[in-house]
Amino acid sequence: MKIKPRHPEKVNKPINPIKKKPNWIRSKIVDSKIFFETKQIVNQNNLVTVCQEANCPNITECWSKKHATFMIMGDTCTRACAFCDVKTGKPDELDIFEPAKIAKAVKSLKLKHVVITSVDRDDLPDGGSEHFYKVVQSTRNKNPDTSIEVLTPDFLRKGDAYKKILEADLDVFNHNIETVPRLYTKVRPGARYFASLDLLKKAKEFNKKIFTKSGIMVGLGECKEEIIQVMDDLRSANVDFITIGQYLQPSSKHHPLSRYYNPNEFKELEQIAKLKGFLLVSSSPLTRSSYHADEDFKKLQDARNKQLKCQPLQ
Numbered sequence: 336m337k338i339k340p341r342h343p344e345k346v347n348k349p350i351n352p353i354k355k356k357p358n359w360i361r362s363k364i365v366d367s368k369i370f371f372e373t374k375q376i377v378n379q380n381n382l383v384t385v386c387q388e389a390n391c392p393n394i395t396e397c398w399s400k401k402h403a404t405f406m407i408m409g410d411t412c413t414r415a416c417a418f419c420d421v422k423t424g425k426p427d428e429l430d431i432f433e434p435a436k437i438a439k440a441v442k443s444l445k446l447k448h449v450v451i452t453s454v455d456r457d458d459l460p461d462g463g464s465e466h467f468y469k470v471v472q473s474t475r476n477k478n479p480d481t482s483i484e485v486l487t488p489d490f491l492r493k494g495d496a497y498k499k500i501l502e503a504d505l506d507v508f509n510h511n512i513e514t515v516p517r518l519y520t521k522v523r524p525g526a527r528y529f530a531s532l533d534l535l536k537k538a539k540e541f542n543k544k545i546f547t548k549s550g551i552m553v554g555l556g557e558c559k560e561e562i563i564q565v566m567d568d569l570r571s572a573n574v575d576f577i578t579i580g581q582y583l584q585p586s587s588k589h590h591p592l593s594r595y596y597n598p599n600e601f602k603e604l605e606q607i608a609k610l611k612g613f614l615l616v617s618s619s620p621l622t623r624s625s626y627h628a629d630e631d632f633k634k635l636q637d638a639r640n641k642q643l644k645c646q647p648l649q
């Protein structure tokens with residue numbers, strides 16, 4: 336039997352050799368017993384995780400803390416972003432039992448904070464918004480003390496469909512801007528920079544209590560001034576939390592890595608972002624939008640409480 340390629344749209348793309356990783360990009364080796372327990376719960380419940388599908392370098396560390404990020408609505412994405420390792424193609428029907436399965440897995444893993452993301456479902460009239468809502472509500476009902484973070488697609492050309500997710504009882508709304516506007520046609524050809532910004536802005540307007548979050552990858556060919564512009568744009572959309580991480584090229588057919596940023600450069604970007612007024616900034620080579628999301632949620636709450644207590648100068 337002929338095996339289908341994970342990325343049929345990339346088969347005829349030029350080969351971009353993969354650059355050797357520097358010594359500061361190393362996955363942490365940690366407690367393997369808990370890692371296998373997490374794996375077992377994921378497999379037993381037939382769940383898809385972005386940790387596996389996107390080949391995340393942090394999987395040993397995160398799963399050793401029982402921190403897995405669930406990817407709903409299947410393992411096949413209708414977009415073909417040039418940076419992403421998630422399979423591309425025609426997705427399957429939605430699984431009506433998925434909301435209950437996710438809720439059960441969150442309970443089994445005893446998660447205090449869960450991140451739920453999805454593939455893009457441009458094939459569905461609402462982009463999957465209603466299904467997302469059901470997953471969040473089911474998770475909330477079975478796990479009332481767990482904070483819930485969603486990392487959503489852009490719902491481009493789906494009208495007001497995004498609002499359904501925001502009607503759910505969630506704590507953090509995350510949508511990644513991914514890269515600078517100049518690189519969108521190459522890196523994220525199916526998306527529109529200003530539509531993503533608008534989604535983040537509208538999410539905050541819709542529910543001022545939630546935290547909004549967005550992330551950018553560096554090493555795709557952007558320059559520092561462009562990253563700073565993205566920070567300003569995100570602040571103007573009232574985004575609370577920015578994550579900045581190193582792009583790692585998944586294969587020779589993916590978008591070429593321009594360079595590895597060193598840890599000092601990530602520190603510098605963190606300082607700049609803090610001065611822009613984000614409530615929280617996570618900037619490091621291995622930062623991913625769901626990396627340390629549980630600890631970061633507490634930091635976000637503390638930062639907001641501090642801000643609310645802050646008295647204006649007389």
Ligand code: SF4
Nearest residue numbers: 386391394397625626
């Ligand atoms: S950083 Fe996120 S995607 Fe990567 S392993 Fe951790 S939870 Fe999974």
